[in-house]
Structure formats: structure tokens, C-alpha cells
Amino acid sequence: MRAQDNYFPELEQAARELLTAVGHAGGPISQRVASQIAEHLGYSLHYVGDLPQTTRSVIDQRHHRLYLPGGSRGGGFSRTAVLQALAAEVLGHTEPHDYAEFLRQRVESNYLSAAVLMPEDDAAALLGGQKSRREISIEDLRDAFAVSYEAAAHRFTNLATARLGLRVHFMKVHESGVIHKAYENDGVRFPADPLGAVEGQPVCRHWTARTIFDVEDRLSPFSQYTDTPAGTFWCATRTQRTADGEFSVSVGVPFAEVKWFLGRDTPTATSPGAPTRRAAAGPRV
Incomplete structure (x- = not known):
């Protein structure tokens, strides 16, 4: 991460392609856009009340179903949980062979979901304007x-x-x-x-x-x-x-x-x- 200044252009491009595929015109993404990304990737969303307490989501790759906490744990729709769960699918992650690969996959999934939630061009434009105004x-x-x-x-x-x-x-x-x-x-x-x-x-x-x-x-x-x-x-x-x-x-x-x-x-x-x-x-x- 330090060697690349924590910037990964290939993940920025993957986020840009996802947003383009669902017709996102720019700015922050809504719950609807996150659902459209899931649908674009072939997944349906399901809210259940019996996920383990420490589990944010479960993905069924065979039936293309994404399970998220419902009931009192759900607290409403979570864009981050949806995007982080689907990021592994977008990036083609498989079962990690060692801890180093596990960490790399975690970093990539978190990065991609953040790049979708805060698109590069929009976020950079906002920050660039702030910098010009100090x-x-x-x-x-x-x-x-x-x-x-x-x-x-x-x-x-x-x-x-x-x-x-x-x-x-x-x-x-x-x-x-x-x-x-x-x-x-x-x-x-x-x-x-x-x-x-x-x-x-x-x-x-x-x-x-x-x-x-x-x-x-x-x-x-x-x-x-x-x-x-x-x-x-x-x-x-x-x-x-x-x-x-x-x-x-x-x-x-x-x-x-x-x-x-x-x-x-x-x-x-x-x-x-x-x-x-x-x-x-x-x-x-």
C-alpha cells in the first residue's frame, strides 16, 4: 500500500466500470444503485434474522444469493455490506492459500467498495476544490x-x-x-x-x-x-x-x-x- 501511495488504478477502473454498467451519472450512490449493482452481477438480496452475530453477509455462489442481517440487527439497507460482499466476485477472489493472500484480498475488497461509494472523479473534484480554497x-x-x-x-x-x-x-x-x-x-x-x-x-x-x-x-x-x-x-x-x-x-x-x-x-x-x-x-x- 505504501509503495503505491495507497492508490490502485485497476481497482478504480473496476469501480468506474460497475457504476457505468448501472447508469450511475455521478455523485454518491443510493441504496437503489447498490441493489442495481447486485442485480447486474446476477445476485439477489435476501434479509434473514439468523446470521451469526459476527457475520455481515453470506454469499451463495451457486444460487447467486446474498444474505444480509435482517430484523433488529439489520438496521436498514447497508450499501457497504452489499458492495464488500460482491467485490470478491468482481475481483475473482478464490479461497486464499495463505494469510498474505487473505490480507491482499481484504484490502482489495475494501478498496473497491469504497471506490464505488465515493467515485474517484467526484471525490477528487471535491477534494481538489477544497485544496484550492485551502x-x-x-x-x-x-x-x-x-x-x-x-x-x-x-x-x-x-x-x-x-x-x-x-x-x-x-x-x-x-x-x-x-x-x-x-x-x-x-x-x-x-x-x-x-x-x-x-x-x-x-x-x-x-x-x-x-x-x-x-x-x-x-x-x-x-x-x-x-x-x-x-x-x-x-x-x-x-x-x-x-x-x-x-x-x-x-x-x-x-x-x-x-x-x-x-x-x-x-x-x-x-x-x-x-x-x-x-x-x-x-x-x-
Whole structure:
């Protein structure tokens, strides 16, 4: 992912072809469009109440049926669940032979579904306009395509370098301080074990991904500057509650790139010492 700046043109093209096949004219996709994609691929959707608790969908390849949670678990139509389940069919995934292949397939399926939910041309146009106005905002990307903040943050990392020329990093951190997901191509140094694994490692308590849990108002956008041995980085963070606890989702850039983002004028800054507040942190122009 880092070697390709988290941008996969062949998956972008596959998403574009799917949307063209169902006549999608642009912008966010509706529930109806997701259903049309399933129908285009030859699958019917069925909502049942007896799927295992940890199962988001079951696909019957022989009878071309896709089963999704119904009843109290369903919570309405899930575009993401439909697209992630069908992505494996589009990409021709078979039973993985090892864990590396399993991870590659998971990355590709998640990427394709995100590229359908937030089409490249539309998302890049939105972000490009924001950059020209120096007001890039993950919240605005989220709202424009009716997705979660985490999905928007992931999608931003796909397009940030390839389409905007920005180096970025992404973190999802549990309230206990442990990293669940991470990506970077901007030089930030994530904590790692002796084998280089990042997931499962504790994050410095002064990083934005941790300090957000001490903020009283977590519904408003939160950002801060963090001084690290690799340089100063700026991050914007949101929290989200799940059955496994509360998580922070952060997107950040090196100090030199913060001029393109909303929230760059935050007075909050931390270092390995005690947190401080800056009267005018970061460039305003």
C-alpha cells in the first residue's frame, strides 16, 4: 500500500466500470444503485434474522444469493455490506492459500467498495476544490457521500497523494491506546514491535489519537500539532463508538502540508513533554 501511495488504478477502473454498467451519472450512490449493482452481477438480496452475530453477509455462489442481517440487527439497507460482499466476485477472489493472500484480498475488497461509494472523479473534484480554497475537510467528504468518518478517512488516503500531491498518515486507535489500523507515506514513525508490526502497539499518550479521549466535546472537529522525532505533524481526529469500545480515527500530514486543511489554526500542540497551547499554531495562509 505504501509503495503505491495507497492508490490502485485497476481497482478504480473496476469501480468506474460497475457504476457505468448501472447508469450511475455521478455523485454518491443510493441504496437503489447498490441493489442495481447486485442485480447486474446476477445476485439477489435476501434479509434473514439468523446470521451469526459476527457475520455481515453470506454469499451463495451457486444460487447467486446474498444474505444480509435482517430484523433488529439489520438496521436498514447497508450499501457497504452489499458492495464488500460482491467485490470478491468482481475481483475473482478464490479461497486464499495463505494469510498474505487473505490480507491482499481484504484490502482489495475494501478498496473497491469504497471506490464505488465515493467515485474517484467526484471525490477528487471535491477534494481538489477544497485544496484550492485551502479548506480540505474529512467531515465534508463524509457528508458529501453519506459514509462514515472512518470510510471517508480511508478514502482520503487513496486519493491524497495520487490526486492531490499530499503525503498523509491514518490511524485507528482504541480507547486503551492500542493501534488497530495504520497507514503512512509521510514519514511519521508509528510504534512497532521488534518484527516491525504496528497493529497492537500502544500509541504515545500525547498524540492526537490519544488526546482526543480527554476532550469534553467530541462531536466538534478536533485537531492538534504533535512534535515527534520525525518532525512536526498535524492531525484531525474523530471518535466513534462500537461494540468493542470507543475508537479514534485520525488523518494527519507533515507541518509543511497543513496549509491546505481546515483546522490548521488550532492552538493545541503537544510534544513528548506536557501539552501546550499555541496562540497561533501553524500557517494561516
